[in-house]
Amino acid sequence: MSRIAYVNGRYVPHKDAAVSIDDRAFLFADGIYEVIEIYDGALIDEALHLERLQRSARELRLNLQVRPGALRLIFRELVARNKVIDGHVYLQITRGAARRDHVFPKSGTPCGIVAFAHSASRAAAEAKAHKGVSVISLPDIRWKRPDIKTVSLLPNVLARQQAKEAGAYEAWLIDEQGFVTEGSASNAWIVEPSGCIVTRAASPAILRGVTRTRLFEIIAHESFAAKGLKVEERSFTLAQAQAAQEAFITGATSLVLPVTAIDGQKIGSGAPGPVALALRAALHCFAPASR
Numbered sequence: 001m002s003r004i005a006y007v008n009g010r011y012v013p014h015k016d017a018a019v020s021i022d023d024r025a026f027l028f029a030d031g032i033y034e035v036i037e038i039y040d041g042a043l044i045d046e047a048l049h050l051e052r053l054q055r056s057a058r059e060l061r062l063n064l065q066v067r068p069g070a071l072r073l074i075f076r077e078l079v080a081r082n083k084v085i086d087g088h089v090y091l092q093i094t095r096g097a098a099r100r101d102h103v104f105p106k107s108g109t110p111c112g113i114v115a116f117a118h119s120a121s122r123a124a125a126e127a128k129a130h131k132g133v134s135v136i137s138l139p140d141i142r143w144k145r146p147d148i149k150t151v152s153l154l155p156n157v158l159a160r161q162q163a164k165e166a167g168a169y170e171a172w173l174i175d176e177q178g179f180v181t182e183g184s185a186s187n188a189w190i191v192e193p194s195g196c197i198v199t200r201a202a203s204p205a206i207l208r209g210v211t212r213t214r215l216f217e218i219i220a221h222e223s224f225a226a227k228g229l230k231v232e233e234r235s236f237t238l239a240q241a242q243a244a245q246e247a248f249i250t251g252a253t254s255l256v257l258p259v260t261a262i263d264g265q266k267i268g269s270g271a272p273g274p275v276a277l278a279l280r281a282a283l284h285c286f287a288p289a290s291r
């Protein structure tokens, strides 16, 4: 089956999908994106992703020119045409194509809209979660607005590649004060011996993950509160993470993924922790799924 992508108003075979070399995302990384999980053919937490997209656009003064309703239709069309049961839909919106100039193009320049969907194996993802992953730490060398979900991801790409070359899955980024900000493509969490679940507070220093937002709701639910679990938004150091009972990462592609080692240091028993696995199992019970 040939894959179908959406490019500026048309559904085209993925292999023929192309954008202009004048597109500002190509020239300046002047664009924003979202990645939404598809689970059982439904879009998970679509509304939160579309809200964040609008926020990213506002922060960059990018006129979206497309309503959320139209984007929802494109997503469904891509899920259907590509017969995706489990996977992800990727959406990118750019400031459009115009003669290369750092200054914004004239108003009314159509924005560039590209979207595609692909399948991912649920079984493989579950197997990875039950094995756990390792992370390495690296300096956070990103710009000062990683809270905006832009396609400008070069430091993230370099970090993820370095992690891979070190035999790890993810890189946790460390700010100038020695605190963990987040992963190169995920939010970072630890579970302290007290049962306190800790993640960095939302600020311009991190992307406010949709999965992160959903986890706050889950942890507050009585079934987790009854286990004595609570969540705190505060900074933690690498040493605190290495001394934690558990660690995990969250994101639309990783969901809740247990971290079993940081810079070669075992976390807890060195096996995926019960809190991370329980949160992973709860995620799809709480997150709205829309078709």
Ligand code: PLP
Pocket (backbone or CB within 6 Å): 035, 182, 183, 184, 185, 186, 187, 207, 208, 209, 210, 211, 212, 250, 251, 252, 253
């Ligand atoms: N932080 C970064 C840098 C990311 O790239 C991502 C996802 O791509 C996340 C956090 C997690 O965000 P979400 O849960 O919305 O996927």
